[in-house]
Amino acid sequence: MKVQQISIFIENIPGRLAEVTTVLGKSGVNIRALSLADTTDFGVLRLIVDKIDLAKKVLAEHEFTVTKTDVVAVEVPDRPLGLAEILNQLDIAQITVEYLYAFVERRGENAVIIFRFDNADDAIKVLQDNGIRILSGENVYNV
Amino acid sequence: MLWNEEFETLPREAIESLQLKRLQHTLERVYATVPFYRNAFQKAGVTPDKIKSLADLQRLPFTLKQDMRDNYPYGLFAVPLERIVRIHASSGTTGKPTVVGYTRRDIEIWSELMARSFGAAGVGRGDVIHNAYGYGLFTGGLGAHYGAEKLGAAVIPMSGGNSKKQIMIMQDFGSTVLTCTPSYSLYLAEIAAEQNIDIKSFPLRVGIMGAEPWSESIRKEIEEKLNIKAIDIYGLSEILGPGVAIECIEAQHGLHIWEDHFIAEIINPDTGEVLPPGEQGELVITTITKEGIPMIRYRTRDITRLIVEPCCCGRTHRRLERMSGRSDDMLIIRGVNVFPSQIESVLMGIEGVEPHYQLIVSREENLDTLEVQVEVNEGTFSDAIKPLQDLSSRIRKEIKELLGITCKVRLVEPKTLARSEGKAKRVIDQRPK
Helix, strand or coil: CCEEEEEEEEECCCCHHHHHHHHHHHCCCCEEEEEEEECCCEEEEEEEECCHHHHHHHHHHCCCCEEEEEEEEEEEECCCCHHHHHHHHHHHCCCCEEEEEEEEEEECCEEEEEEEECCHHHHHHHHHHCCCCEECHHHHHCC | CCCCHHHHCCCHHHHHHHHHHHHHHHHHHHHHHCHHHHHHHHHHCCCHHHCCCHHHHHHCCCECHHHHHHCCCCCCCCCCHHHEEEEEECCCCCCCCCEEEEEHHHHHHHHHHHHHHHHHCCCCCCCEEEECCCCCCCHHHHHHHHHHHHHCCEEEECCCCCHHHHHHHHHHHCCCEEEECHHHHHHHHHHHHHCCCCHHHCCCCEEEECCCCCCHHHHHHHHHHHCCEEEEEEEECCCCEEEEEEECCCCCCCEEECCCCEEEEEECCCCCCECCCCCCEEEEEEECCCCCCCCCCEEEEEEECEECCCCCCCCCCCEECCCCEECCCCEEECCEEECHHHHHHHHHCCCCCCCCEEEEEEEECCEEEEEEEEECCCCCCCCCCHHHHHHHHHHHHHHHHHHCCCCEEEEECCCCCCCCCCCCCCEEECCCC
Protein backbone atom coordinates (compact mmCIF):
# COMPACT_ATOMS: atom_id res chain seq x y z
CA MET A 1 0.00 0.00 0.00
CA LYS A 2 2.96 2.28 -0.14
CA VAL A 3 3.77 4.70 -2.87
CA GLN A 4 7.25 5.37 -4.14
CA GLN A 5 8.50 8.88 -4.16
CA ILE A 6 11.73 10.23 -5.59
CA SER A 7 13.69 13.02 -3.93
CA ILE A 8 16.20 15.21 -5.68
CA PHE A 9 18.90 17.36 -4.10
CA ILE A 10 18.86 20.81 -5.65
CA GLU A 11 21.25 23.65 -4.98
CA ASN A 12 19.66 27.06 -4.73
CA ILE A 13 20.80 28.17 -8.14
CA PRO A 14 18.50 30.00 -10.53
CA GLY A 15 17.07 27.69 -13.17
CA ARG A 16 17.89 24.46 -11.39
CA LEU A 17 14.27 23.49 -10.70
CA ALA A 18 13.39 24.24 -14.30
CA GLU A 19 16.16 21.86 -15.37
CA VAL A 20 14.75 18.99 -13.33
CA THR A 21 11.27 19.45 -14.66
CA THR A 22 12.54 19.83 -18.22
CA VAL A 23 14.63 16.66 -18.03
CA LEU A 24 11.61 14.75 -16.72
CA GLY A 25 9.16 16.29 -19.17
CA LYS A 26 11.32 15.57 -22.19
CA SER A 27 11.54 11.92 -21.17
CA GLY A 28 7.75 11.72 -21.01
CA VAL A 29 7.58 11.57 -17.23
CA ASN A 30 4.51 13.20 -15.73
CA ILE A 31 4.57 14.70 -12.26
CA ARG A 32 1.61 13.69 -10.11
CA ALA A 33 2.47 15.46 -6.87
CA LEU A 34 5.36 17.50 -5.61
CA SER A 35 6.80 19.36 -2.68
CA LEU A 36 9.89 21.48 -2.32
CA ALA A 37 11.58 21.85 1.04
CA ASP A 38 14.24 24.49 1.03
CA THR A 39 17.02 25.99 3.11
CA THR A 40 19.19 28.97 2.22
CA ASP A 41 21.68 26.84 0.31
CA PHE A 42 19.79 23.90 -1.04
CA GLY A 43 16.40 22.31 -1.42
CA VAL A 44 14.94 18.83 -1.57
CA LEU A 45 12.39 18.29 -4.29
CA ARG A 46 10.03 15.37 -3.66
CA LEU A 47 8.02 13.98 -6.50
CA ILE A 48 5.40 11.37 -7.22
CA VAL A 49 5.64 10.58 -10.92
CA ASP A 50 3.98 8.15 -13.29
CA LYS A 51 7.23 6.44 -14.37
CA ILE A 52 9.49 6.34 -11.37
CA ASP A 53 12.30 4.15 -12.70
CA LEU A 54 12.59 6.15 -15.88
CA ALA A 55 12.56 9.38 -13.86
CA LYS A 56 15.33 8.16 -11.58
CA LYS A 57 17.40 6.97 -14.51
CA VAL A 58 17.23 10.18 -16.53
CA LEU A 59 17.89 12.35 -13.51
CA ALA A 60 20.90 10.23 -12.58
CA GLU A 61 22.12 10.58 -16.17
CA HIS A 62 21.94 14.32 -15.70
CA GLU A 63 23.99 13.91 -12.53
CA PHE A 64 21.35 14.78 -10.01
CA THR A 65 21.41 13.08 -6.63
CA VAL A 66 18.20 11.08 -6.44
CA THR A 67 16.84 8.67 -3.87
CA LYS A 68 13.65 6.64 -3.62
CA THR A 69 11.53 6.62 -0.47
CA ASP A 70 8.26 5.00 0.49
CA VAL A 71 5.41 7.34 1.32
CA VAL A 72 1.71 6.83 1.89
CA ALA A 73 -1.07 8.38 -0.21
CA VAL A 74 -4.13 9.01 1.89
CA GLU A 75 -7.61 10.03 0.77
CA VAL A 76 -8.71 12.86 2.93
CA PRO A 77 -12.34 14.02 2.99
CA ASP A 78 -12.48 17.41 1.28
CA ARG A 79 -14.38 19.27 4.00
CA PRO A 80 -13.56 21.26 7.13
CA LEU A 81 -11.75 19.11 9.74
CA GLY A 82 -11.08 16.44 7.10
CA LEU A 83 -7.32 16.52 7.61
CA ALA A 84 -7.52 17.36 11.31
CA GLU A 85 -9.44 14.18 12.12
CA ILE A 86 -6.87 12.03 10.39
CA LEU A 87 -3.99 13.74 12.10
CA ASN A 88 -5.70 13.34 15.48
CA GLN A 89 -6.00 9.62 14.95
CA LEU A 90 -2.33 9.40 14.08
CA ASP A 91 -1.48 11.44 17.12
CA ILE A 92 -3.45 9.14 19.41
CA ALA A 93 -1.51 6.20 17.94
CA GLN A 94 1.72 8.16 18.53
CA ILE A 95 2.76 8.15 14.91
CA THR A 96 4.95 10.99 13.76
CA VAL A 97 4.39 12.70 10.48
CA GLU A 98 7.75 13.71 9.05
CA TYR A 99 6.22 15.74 6.29
CA LEU A 100 3.19 15.86 4.07
CA TYR A 101 2.10 17.52 0.89
CA ALA A 102 -1.04 17.58 -1.20
CA PHE A 103 -1.70 15.80 -4.43
CA VAL A 104 -2.28 17.85 -7.50
CA GLU A 105 -5.75 16.52 -8.30
CA ARG A 106 -8.88 15.72 -6.32
CA ARG A 107 -10.27 12.26 -6.32
CA GLY A 108 -14.06 12.41 -6.28
CA GLU A 109 -15.07 14.09 -3.04
CA ASN A 110 -11.63 13.66 -1.59
CA ALA A 111 -8.28 15.35 -1.68
CA VAL A 112 -5.15 13.22 -1.71
CA ILE A 113 -2.32 13.98 0.62
CA ILE A 114 1.11 12.39 0.58
CA PHE A 115 2.52 11.57 4.03
CA ARG A 116 5.93 10.56 5.16
CA PHE A 117 5.72 8.69 8.49
CA ASP A 118 8.37 7.46 10.83
CA ASN A 119 6.56 4.12 10.79
CA ALA A 120 4.59 3.69 7.59
CA ASP A 121 3.19 0.21 8.32
CA ASP A 122 1.69 1.20 11.65
CA ALA A 123 0.32 4.37 10.14
CA ILE A 124 -1.42 2.50 7.34
CA LYS A 125 -3.00 0.15 9.85
CA VAL A 126 -4.26 2.99 12.04
CA LEU A 127 -5.72 4.83 9.10
CA GLN A 128 -7.39 1.77 7.63
CA ASP A 129 -8.83 0.79 11.03
CA ASN A 130 -10.42 4.23 11.02
CA GLY A 131 -11.94 3.75 7.62
CA ILE A 132 -9.54 6.04 5.78
CA ARG A 133 -8.72 5.02 2.27
CA ILE A 134 -5.10 4.56 1.31
CA LEU A 135 -4.27 4.71 -2.36
CA SER A 136 -2.04 2.14 -3.97
CA GLY A 137 0.84 3.04 -6.25
CA GLU A 138 -1.17 2.17 -9.35
CA ASN A 139 -3.98 4.44 -8.18
CA VAL A 140 -1.58 7.29 -7.77
CA TYR A 141 0.84 7.04 -10.67
CA ASN A 142 -1.87 6.93 -13.32
CA VAL A 143 -4.96 8.66 -12.09
CA MET B 1 66.61 55.77 11.21
CA LEU B 2 69.58 53.46 11.51
CA TRP B 3 69.37 51.73 14.84
CA ASN B 4 72.71 50.02 14.43
CA GLU B 5 74.55 51.98 11.80
CA GLU B 6 77.71 49.90 11.87
CA PHE B 7 76.00 46.62 11.14
CA GLU B 8 73.20 47.93 8.96
CA THR B 9 75.65 49.52 6.54
CA LEU B 10 78.37 46.88 6.65
CA PRO B 11 80.05 46.55 3.25
CA ARG B 12 79.05 43.48 1.27
CA GLU B 13 82.42 41.74 1.75
CA ALA B 14 82.31 42.29 5.47
CA ILE B 15 78.77 40.90 5.64
CA GLU B 16 79.86 37.80 3.77
CA SER B 17 82.95 37.13 5.82
CA LEU B 18 80.92 37.60 9.00
CA GLN B 19 78.28 35.23 7.63
CA LEU B 20 80.85 32.55 6.85
CA LYS B 21 82.46 32.80 10.28
CA ARG B 22 79.11 32.63 12.06
CA LEU B 23 77.85 29.84 9.81
CA GLN B 24 80.87 27.68 10.56
CA HIS B 25 80.46 28.27 14.24
CA THR B 26 76.74 27.40 14.09
CA LEU B 27 77.39 24.23 12.11
CA GLU B 28 79.96 23.01 14.59
CA ARG B 29 77.57 23.67 17.41
CA VAL B 30 74.58 21.87 15.91
CA TYR B 31 76.76 18.97 14.79
CA ALA B 32 77.90 18.53 18.36
CA THR B 33 74.60 19.09 20.13
CA VAL B 34 71.67 18.16 17.87
CA PRO B 35 71.52 14.47 16.82
CA PHE B 36 69.03 15.35 14.08
CA TYR B 37 71.56 17.60 12.33
CA ARG B 38 74.47 15.25 12.93
CA ASN B 39 72.55 12.42 11.27
CA ALA B 40 71.35 14.60 8.43
CA PHE B 41 74.86 15.93 7.71
CA GLN B 42 76.34 12.45 7.87
CA LYS B 43 73.73 11.17 5.48
CA ALA B 44 74.62 13.97 3.08
CA GLY B 45 78.30 13.14 3.53
CA VAL B 46 79.29 16.56 4.89
CA THR B 47 80.94 17.54 8.12
CA PRO B 48 81.12 21.17 9.32
CA ASP B 49 84.84 21.42 8.50
CA LYS B 50 84.01 20.87 4.81
CA ILE B 51 82.13 24.17 4.69
CA LYS B 52 84.87 26.54 3.54
CA SER B 53 82.81 29.13 1.73
CA LEU B 54 79.24 30.42 1.67
CA ALA B 55 78.72 28.51 -1.58
CA ASP B 56 79.42 25.28 0.33
CA LEU B 57 76.18 25.87 2.22
CA GLN B 58 74.45 24.21 -0.74
CA ARG B 59 76.01 20.91 0.23
CA LEU B 60 73.95 20.78 3.41
CA PRO B 61 70.48 19.23 3.54
CA PHE B 62 67.30 21.25 3.99
CA THR B 63 65.31 21.38 7.21
CA LEU B 64 61.54 21.12 6.88
CA LYS B 65 58.62 22.00 9.09
CA GLN B 66 57.98 18.27 9.29
CA ASP B 67 61.41 17.81 10.89
CA MET B 68 60.28 20.09 13.71
CA ARG B 69 57.12 18.07 14.16
CA ASP B 70 59.08 14.82 14.14
CA ASN B 71 61.32 16.19 16.86
CA TYR B 72 58.50 17.67 18.94
CA PRO B 73 58.83 19.36 21.32
CA TYR B 74 62.51 19.89 22.16
CA GLY B 75 64.40 17.60 19.77
CA LEU B 76 65.96 20.40 17.72
CA PHE B 77 67.07 22.48 20.70
CA ALA B 78 70.83 23.00 20.71
CA VAL B 79 71.08 23.96 24.39
CA PRO B 80 69.80 22.29 27.54
CA LEU B 81 66.47 23.56 28.89
CA GLU B 82 68.27 25.35 31.76
CA ARG B 83 69.48 27.89 29.22
CA ILE B 84 66.08 28.45 27.61
CA VAL B 85 64.22 31.50 28.93
CA ARG B 86 61.27 31.61 26.54
CA ILE B 87 59.25 29.11 24.57
CA HIS B 88 56.96 29.99 21.68
CA ALA B 89 55.14 27.86 19.19
CA SER B 90 54.03 28.49 15.66
CA SER B 91 50.40 28.60 14.73
CA GLY B 92 50.95 25.26 12.96
CA THR B 93 47.75 23.36 13.40
CA THR B 94 48.33 19.83 12.13
CA GLY B 95 48.16 18.12 15.48
CA LYS B 96 51.29 19.39 17.18
CA PRO B 97 52.62 22.94 16.94
CA THR B 98 56.24 23.65 16.07
CA VAL B 99 58.05 24.63 19.20
CA VAL B 100 60.89 27.12 19.42
CA GLY B 101 63.06 28.06 22.41
CA TYR B 102 65.08 31.19 23.05
CA THR B 103 68.11 31.70 25.26
CA ARG B 104 68.62 35.03 26.96
CA ARG B 105 70.98 36.04 24.16
CA ASP B 106 68.43 34.97 21.53
CA ILE B 107 65.90 37.32 23.11
CA GLU B 108 68.47 40.12 23.09
CA ILE B 109 69.24 39.58 19.42
CA TRP B 110 65.56 39.32 18.57
CA SER B 111 64.94 42.61 20.39
CA GLU B 112 67.85 44.19 18.56
CA LEU B 113 66.52 43.05 15.19
CA MET B 114 63.03 44.27 16.02
CA ALA B 115 64.49 47.60 17.17
CA ARG B 116 66.38 47.82 13.86
CA SER B 117 63.14 46.98 12.07
CA PHE B 118 61.25 49.72 13.90
CA GLY B 119 64.08 52.07 13.01
CA ALA B 120 63.83 51.12 9.35
CA ALA B 121 60.14 51.95 9.54
CA GLY B 122 61.03 55.42 10.80
CA VAL B 123 60.06 54.73 14.38
CA GLY B 124 62.13 55.82 17.34
CA ARG B 125 62.15 57.22 20.86
CA GLY B 126 59.15 59.37 21.59
CA ASP B 127 56.89 57.17 19.56
CA VAL B 128 53.93 55.46 21.18
CA ILE B 129 53.65 51.96 19.76
CA HIS B 130 50.18 50.46 19.88
CA ASN B 131 50.94 46.76 19.69
CA ALA B 132 47.87 44.83 18.57
CA TYR B 133 49.71 41.64 17.64
CA GLY B 134 48.56 38.75 19.80
CA TYR B 135 50.52 38.06 22.99
CA GLY B 136 50.96 34.42 23.87
CA LEU B 137 52.46 31.42 22.10
CA PHE B 138 52.39 33.41 18.88
CA THR B 139 55.66 35.31 18.46
CA GLY B 140 54.12 38.53 17.13
CA GLY B 141 53.07 40.27 20.34
CA LEU B 142 56.11 39.72 22.52
CA GLY B 143 58.51 40.03 19.60
CA ALA B 144 57.28 43.52 18.79
CA HIS B 145 57.00 44.37 22.49
CA TYR B 146 60.63 43.62 23.39
CA GLY B 147 61.80 45.36 20.24
CA ALA B 148 59.82 48.48 21.12
CA GLU B 149 61.29 48.55 24.64
CA LYS B 150 64.81 48.03 23.31
CA LEU B 151 64.20 50.91 20.94
CA GLY B 152 63.17 53.09 23.84
CA ALA B 153 59.71 53.83 22.49
CA ALA B 154 56.64 53.59 24.70
CA VAL B 155 54.77 50.40 23.99
CA ILE B 156 51.09 49.77 24.71
CA PRO B 157 50.65 46.00 25.04
CA MET B 158 47.14 45.79 23.58
CA SER B 159 47.24 42.32 22.04
CA GLY B 160 44.40 41.47 19.67
CA GLY B 161 40.63 41.81 20.00
CA ASN B 162 38.35 44.27 21.79
CA SER B 163 38.41 46.57 18.80
CA LYS B 164 36.36 49.45 20.21
CA LYS B 165 38.69 49.72 23.15
CA GLN B 166 41.67 49.59 20.80
CA ILE B 167 40.32 52.67 19.06
CA MET B 168 39.64 54.49 22.29
CA ILE B 169 43.16 53.79 23.58
CA MET B 170 44.72 54.82 20.29
CA GLN B 171 42.82 58.07 20.38
CA ASP B 172 43.27 58.86 24.07
CA PHE B 173 46.91 57.72 24.36
CA GLY B 174 47.95 59.36 21.11
CA SER B 175 49.49 56.25 19.58
CA THR B 176 51.81 57.10 16.72
CA VAL B 177 52.59 53.57 15.52
CA LEU B 178 50.25 50.65 15.00
CA THR B 179 51.57 47.11 14.87
CA CYS B 180 49.08 44.47 13.73
CA THR B 181 48.09 42.39 10.73
CA PRO B 182 47.11 44.37 7.63
CA SER B 183 43.57 43.05 7.70
CA TYR B 184 43.12 43.99 11.34
CA SER B 185 44.17 47.58 10.64
CA LEU B 186 41.41 47.84 8.05
CA TYR B 187 38.97 46.30 10.46
CA LEU B 188 39.90 48.90 13.07
CA ALA B 189 39.38 51.65 10.50
CA GLU B 190 35.94 50.29 9.82
CA ILE B 191 34.97 50.05 13.47
CA ALA B 192 36.11 53.63 13.95
CA ALA B 193 34.01 54.77 10.99
CA GLU B 194 30.97 52.98 12.39
CA GLN B 195 31.36 54.99 15.58
CA ASN B 196 31.83 58.18 13.61
CA ILE B 197 35.39 58.49 14.82
CA ASP B 198 37.81 60.01 12.34
CA ILE B 199 40.78 57.65 12.63
CA LYS B 200 42.59 59.72 9.99
CA SER B 201 42.86 62.56 12.46
CA PHE B 202 44.70 60.40 15.01
CA PRO B 203 48.43 61.06 15.47
CA LEU B 204 49.14 57.63 13.92
CA ARG B 205 52.02 57.85 11.45
CA VAL B 206 53.18 54.34 10.68
CA GLY B 207 51.75 50.84 10.61
CA ILE B 208 54.08 47.85 10.85
CA MET B 209 52.19 45.00 9.33
CA GLY B 210 52.80 41.37 8.66
CA ALA B 211 51.90 37.82 9.68
CA GLU B 212 49.71 37.37 6.62
CA PRO B 213 50.08 37.86 2.89
CA TRP B 214 49.00 41.23 1.57
CA SER B 215 49.36 43.27 -1.55
CA GLU B 216 50.10 46.72 -2.90
CA SER B 217 46.41 47.46 -3.32
CA ILE B 218 45.73 46.59 0.32
CA ARG B 219 48.66 48.78 1.29
CA LYS B 220 47.14 51.70 -0.60
CA GLU B 221 43.83 51.12 1.09
CA ILE B 222 45.41 51.03 4.56
CA GLU B 223 47.49 54.14 3.90
CA GLU B 224 44.41 55.94 2.64
CA LYS B 225 41.98 54.86 5.34
CA LEU B 226 44.29 55.32 8.32
CA ASN B 227 46.39 58.14 6.94
CA ILE B 228 49.66 56.33 7.72
CA LYS B 229 52.63 54.75 5.99
CA ALA B 230 52.15 50.98 6.00
CA ILE B 231 55.37 48.99 6.26
CA ASP B 232 55.66 45.30 5.44
CA ILE B 233 57.46 43.17 8.04
CA TYR B 234 58.37 39.52 7.64
CA GLY B 235 59.13 36.78 10.09
CA LEU B 236 58.32 33.25 11.07
CA SER B 237 58.55 31.59 14.42
CA GLU B 238 60.79 28.79 13.13
CA ILE B 239 63.44 31.36 12.27
CA LEU B 240 62.87 34.01 14.93
CA GLY B 241 59.44 35.60 14.90
CA PRO B 242 58.79 39.07 13.50
CA GLY B 243 61.85 41.06 12.54
CA VAL B 244 63.58 38.69 10.13
CA ALA B 245 63.14 41.27 7.37
CA ILE B 246 61.42 44.61 6.95
CA GLU B 247 60.89 47.32 4.36
CA CYS B 248 62.55 50.65 4.94
CA ILE B 249 60.30 53.66 4.97
CA GLU B 250 62.58 55.39 2.42
CA ALA B 251 61.99 52.90 -0.38
CA GLN B 252 58.97 50.88 0.77
CA HIS B 253 60.16 48.38 -1.75
CA GLY B 254 61.55 45.01 -0.72
CA LEU B 255 62.29 43.85 2.82
CA HIS B 256 65.86 44.10 4.12
CA ILE B 257 66.79 40.76 5.60
CA TRP B 258 69.26 41.16 8.46
CA GLU B 259 72.12 39.34 6.84
CA ASP B 260 74.48 39.46 9.80
CA HIS B 261 72.07 37.01 11.46
CA PHE B 262 70.51 35.10 8.58
CA ILE B 263 71.65 33.68 5.28
CA ALA B 264 68.98 33.77 2.63
CA GLU B 265 68.95 31.49 -0.39
CA ILE B 266 66.39 31.23 -3.15
CA ILE B 267 65.81 27.74 -4.50
CA ASN B 268 63.74 26.08 -7.16
CA PRO B 269 61.01 24.53 -4.99
CA ASP B 270 60.76 21.47 -7.22
CA THR B 271 64.42 20.58 -7.58
CA GLY B 272 65.93 22.21 -4.50
CA GLU B 273 68.58 23.79 -6.72
CA VAL B 274 69.88 27.22 -5.65
CA LEU B 275 68.86 29.95 -8.08
CA PRO B 276 71.04 32.90 -9.10
CA PRO B 277 70.38 36.23 -7.35
CA GLY B 278 67.30 37.99 -8.67
CA GLU B 279 65.41 34.89 -9.71
CA GLN B 280 62.13 34.02 -8.12
CA GLY B 281 61.79 30.89 -6.01
CA GLU B 282 61.38 29.57 -2.49
CA LEU B 283 63.11 31.35 0.36
CA VAL B 284 65.46 29.22 2.44
CA ILE B 285 66.93 30.69 5.62
CA THR B 286 69.86 29.62 7.76
CA THR B 287 70.21 31.25 11.16
CA ILE B 288 73.80 32.04 12.10
CA THR B 289 73.51 33.54 15.57
CA LYS B 290 70.66 31.67 17.22
CA GLU B 291 71.54 29.57 20.24
CA GLY B 292 68.31 27.93 21.34
CA ILE B 293 67.16 26.43 18.10
CA PRO B 294 69.43 27.13 15.15
CA MET B 295 67.89 26.39 11.76
CA ILE B 296 70.01 25.13 8.91
CA ARG B 297 68.60 25.75 5.44
CA TYR B 298 65.01 25.97 6.61
CA ARG B 299 62.53 25.84 3.75
CA THR B 300 60.08 28.66 4.45
CA ARG B 301 57.80 27.73 1.50
CA ASP B 302 57.44 31.44 0.85
CA ILE B 303 57.97 32.51 -2.75
CA THR B 304 60.04 35.65 -3.31
CA ARG B 305 63.22 36.86 -4.97
CA LEU B 306 66.32 38.59 -3.69
CA ILE B 307 66.80 42.20 -4.69
CA VAL B 308 70.55 42.68 -4.88
CA GLU B 309 70.60 46.27 -6.14
CA PRO B 310 71.61 48.79 -3.47
CA CYS B 311 68.80 50.55 -1.63
CA CYS B 312 68.39 54.32 -1.38
CA CYS B 313 68.21 54.07 2.42
CA GLY B 314 71.89 53.20 2.71
CA ARG B 315 71.38 49.78 4.29
CA THR B 316 73.59 47.18 2.67
CA HIS B 317 71.45 44.19 3.57
CA ARG B 318 69.78 42.67 0.55
CA ARG B 319 66.04 42.80 0.17
CA LEU B 320 63.34 40.20 -0.30
CA GLU B 321 60.61 41.10 -2.69
CA ARG B 322 57.11 41.09 -1.18
CA MET B 323 56.08 37.43 -0.74
CA SER B 324 54.06 36.44 -3.76
CA GLY B 325 52.77 33.09 -2.62
CA ARG B 326 53.69 29.72 -1.19
CA SER B 327 55.37 26.70 -2.70
CA ASP B 328 52.99 24.47 -0.76
CA ASP B 329 49.25 24.87 -0.59
CA MET B 330 49.11 26.45 2.84
CA LEU B 331 46.54 29.18 3.31
CA ILE B 332 46.62 31.80 6.00
CA ILE B 333 43.09 32.48 7.14
CA ARG B 334 42.67 35.04 9.88
CA GLY B 335 46.26 34.41 10.87
CA VAL B 336 45.81 30.64 11.13
CA ASN B 337 47.83 28.34 8.91
CA VAL B 338 45.47 26.04 7.06
CA PHE B 339 46.43 23.22 4.74
CA PRO B 340 43.63 21.94 2.49
CA SER B 341 44.70 18.42 3.47
CA GLN B 342 43.56 19.14 7.03
CA ILE B 343 40.06 19.91 5.83
CA GLU B 344 40.22 16.85 3.61
CA SER B 345 41.02 14.67 6.61
CA VAL B 346 37.95 16.00 8.42
CA LEU B 347 35.74 15.24 5.44
CA MET B 348 37.22 11.79 4.90
CA GLY B 349 36.50 11.00 8.53
CA ILE B 350 32.78 11.39 7.90
CA GLU B 351 31.16 8.38 6.37
CA GLY B 352 29.46 8.86 3.05
CA VAL B 353 31.07 12.19 2.24
CA GLU B 354 32.51 12.53 -1.25
CA PRO B 355 36.22 13.23 -1.52
CA HIS B 356 35.36 16.19 -3.69
CA TYR B 357 35.49 19.50 -1.95
CA GLN B 358 36.50 23.04 -2.61
CA LEU B 359 37.61 25.82 -0.33
CA ILE B 360 36.51 29.32 -1.13
CA VAL B 361 38.46 31.93 0.75
CA SER B 362 37.29 35.50 0.52
CA ARG B 363 37.15 38.63 2.56
CA GLU B 364 34.08 40.27 3.98
CA GLU B 365 34.36 43.52 5.86
CA ASN B 366 38.09 42.99 5.99
CA LEU B 367 37.89 39.63 7.71
CA ASP B 368 38.80 36.42 5.96
CA THR B 369 36.00 33.98 5.38
CA LEU B 370 36.20 30.31 4.51
CA GLU B 371 33.50 28.37 2.76
CA VAL B 372 33.87 24.62 2.44
CA GLN B 373 31.90 23.20 -0.44
CA VAL B 374 31.15 19.51 -0.22
CA GLU B 375 29.42 17.40 -2.79
CA VAL B 376 26.35 15.50 -1.70
CA ASN B 377 26.00 11.95 -2.95
CA GLU B 378 23.46 9.20 -2.58
CA GLY B 379 25.19 8.02 0.56
CA THR B 380 24.63 11.30 2.36
CA PHE B 381 21.34 12.27 0.77
CA SER B 382 17.92 11.23 1.90
CA ASP B 383 14.54 12.83 1.27
CA ALA B 384 14.74 14.92 4.42
CA ILE B 385 16.40 18.24 5.18
CA LYS B 386 17.54 17.60 8.71
CA PRO B 387 20.17 14.93 8.02
CA LEU B 388 21.75 17.27 5.48
CA GLN B 389 21.78 20.14 7.95
CA ASP B 390 23.23 17.81 10.58
CA LEU B 391 25.94 16.87 8.12
CA SER B 392 26.94 20.46 7.49
CA SER B 393 26.97 21.35 11.15
CA ARG B 394 29.09 18.30 11.92
CA ILE B 395 31.63 19.30 9.29
CA ARG B 396 31.62 22.88 10.58
CA LYS B 397 32.12 21.72 14.16
CA GLU B 398 34.97 19.34 13.35
CA ILE B 399 36.81 21.97 11.33
CA LYS B 400 36.38 24.43 14.19
CA GLU B 401 37.80 21.86 16.62
CA LEU B 402 40.81 21.09 14.44
CA LEU B 403 41.70 24.53 13.13
CA GLY B 404 39.97 26.89 15.51
CA ILE B 405 38.31 28.74 12.68
CA THR B 406 34.66 29.06 11.89
CA CYS B 407 33.72 28.23 8.35
CA LYS B 408 30.58 28.04 6.31
CA VAL B 409 29.73 24.64 4.88
CA ARG B 410 27.88 24.55 1.62
CA LEU B 411 26.47 21.30 0.29
CA VAL B 412 26.57 21.21 -3.48
CA GLU B 413 25.31 18.86 -6.15
CA PRO B 414 27.56 16.03 -7.24
CA LYS B 415 30.08 16.59 -10.02
CA THR B 416 29.64 20.34 -9.78
CA LEU B 417 33.10 20.93 -8.38
CA ALA B 418 35.77 21.20 -11.03
CA ARG B 419 37.66 18.00 -11.77
CA SER B 420 40.93 18.81 -13.38
CA GLU B 421 43.48 16.45 -14.82
CA GLY B 422 45.98 15.56 -12.17
CA LYS B 423 45.99 18.01 -9.32
CA ALA B 424 42.53 19.11 -8.27
CA LYS B 425 41.94 22.80 -7.80
CA ARG B 426 40.92 22.72 -4.18
CA VAL B 427 41.28 26.34 -3.29
CA ILE B 428 39.73 29.43 -4.75
CA ASP B 429 41.20 32.44 -3.06
CA GLN B 430 39.07 35.47 -3.83
CA ARG B 431 40.76 37.77 -1.39
CA PRO B 432 41.87 41.01 -3.01
CA LYS B 433 45.47 40.85 -4.20
